[in-house]
Amino acid sequence: MKKWFFLSAALLLTLSVGCSQPAEETSATKEKKTTFITIGTGGITGVYYPTGGAIARIVNKKREEYGIRATVESTGGSVFNVNAIMAGDLEFGIVQSDRQFQAVNGLKEWEYKPQKDLRAVFSIHPESVTLLAAVDSGIKSISDLKGKRVNIGNPGSGQRGNAIDALEAAGISWQKDLKAESVKAAEAPGLLQDERIDAFFYTVGHPSGAFKEATSGRRKTQFVSITETDALVQKYPYYAKSYIPKGLYPGATNTQDTPTFGVKATFCTSAKVSDQVVYAMVKEIFENFEEFKKLHPAYQVLTKKSMLEGLSAPIHPGAMMYYKEAGLMK
Numbered sequence: 001m002k003k004w005f006f007l008s009a010a011l012l013l014t015l016s017v018g019c020s021q022p023a024e025e026t027s028a029t030k031e032k033k034t035t036f037i038t039i040g041t042g043g044i045t046g047v048y049y050p051t052g053g054a055i056a057r058i059v060n061k062k063r064e065e066y067g068i069r070a071t072v073e074s075t076g077g078s079v080f081n082v083n084a085i086m087a088g089d090l091e092f093g094i095v096q097s098d099r100q101f102q103a104v105n106g107l108k109e110w111e112y113k114p115q116k117d118l119r120a121v122f123s124i125h126p127e128s129v130t131l132l133a134a135v136d137s138g139i140k141s142i143s144d145l146k147g148k149r150v151n152i153g154n155p156g157s158g159q160r161g162n163a164i165d166a167l168e169a170a171g172i173s174w175q176k177d178l179k180a181e182s183v184k185a186a187e188a189p190g191l192l193q194d195e196r197i198d199a200f201f202y203t204v205g206h207p208s209g210a211f212k213e214a215t216s217g218r219r220k221t222q223f224v225s226i227t228e229t230d231a232l233v234q235k236y237p238y239y240a241k242s243y244i245p246k247g248l249y250p251g252a253t254n255t256q257d258t259p260t261f262g263v264k265a266t267f268c269t270s271a272k273v274s275d276q277v278v279y280a281m282v283k284e285i286f287e288n289f290e291e292f293k294k295l296h297p298a299y300q301v302l303t304k305k306s307m308l309e310g311l312s313a314p315i316h317p318g319a320m321m322y323y324k325e326a327g328l329m330k
């Protein structure tokens with residue numbers, strides 16, 4: 001399909017250059033139509049935003065060849081991105097692997113409404129469900145959150161569902177036992193430093209601007225372990241144990257790694273986006289993999305193989321075309 005597309009495009013170009021045609025017609029044929037695509041990300045202090053930027057940067061380098069112009073949008077996060085892709089407002093979006101699973105299977109926010117046209121492209125960095133608390137709040141474990149002011153995330157975010165799962169696993173109701181806030185992750189560090197909240201949850205890759213900001217203020221902070229994860233990991237296929245490495249945020253008081261659980265960031269699109277566009281995006285990221293990996297420290301652990309794991313929506317045919325060609329999939 002793709003080969004046919006490029007061959008015929010090349011043929012058309014050769015023919016049009018070869019024949020003597022009226023001047024305007026020739027330049028019209030030569031001028032490639034630009035396809036504009038927008039990538040939905042998250043808050044600007046997260047890792048999705050620079051990730052969208054990294055993908056756009058690599059793809060835009062080949063603008064002449066593919067005629068694709070990618071731009072990035074800061075959004076409310078995973079749930080927002082799925083819905084905007086499905087509505088046709090975004091062509092691509094970064095989505096937590098658990099949210100991809102829920103959307104495709106009609107669960108949680110999409111209960112009884114499976115998003116049949118959602119397509120997986122590849123997965124990216126691991127994300128940890130991260131709980132940061134002010135030291136003066138006395139919060140040392142998740143059960144200490146009872147009665148505290150805790151940001152669990154805005155409704156369009158991925159982390160809100162993870163915070164609720166973590167709280168429920170510890171026997172805490174976010175509606176009854178907490179003073180739950182629902183603000184965007186980008187606002188939480190400021191609220192914590194201003195003593196307007198005691199702790200906040202954010203599911204994000206590390207290091208992130210949000211935790212750099214939250215841990216480097218006057219108010220001392222610490223990452224809180226989430227250890228009630230056995231049941232969660234058993235119950236949900238998309239959760240795995242993870243940890244926040246010590247030393248990533250020198251401002252935090254932790255002297256050990258912080259155990260928790262996590263998911264993966266994934267790159268998603270719609271079945272309605274063309275094979276040519278998805279193929280070009282995937283090809284450029286995979287063929288410039290070492291360059292891509294250097295664009296954020298959260299990508300250190302990536303391998304091409306790991307980027308094909310954690311996908312639950314059908315893989316977009318344009319992406320599949322590349323994976324087969326590159327021998328990454330059969």
Ligand code: GLU
Pocket residue numbers: 041042043045046047048049076077078079095096127156157158159203204205
């Ligand atoms: N995982 C978050 C979400 O889905 C976003 C994290 C980020 O922006 O890096 O809402």
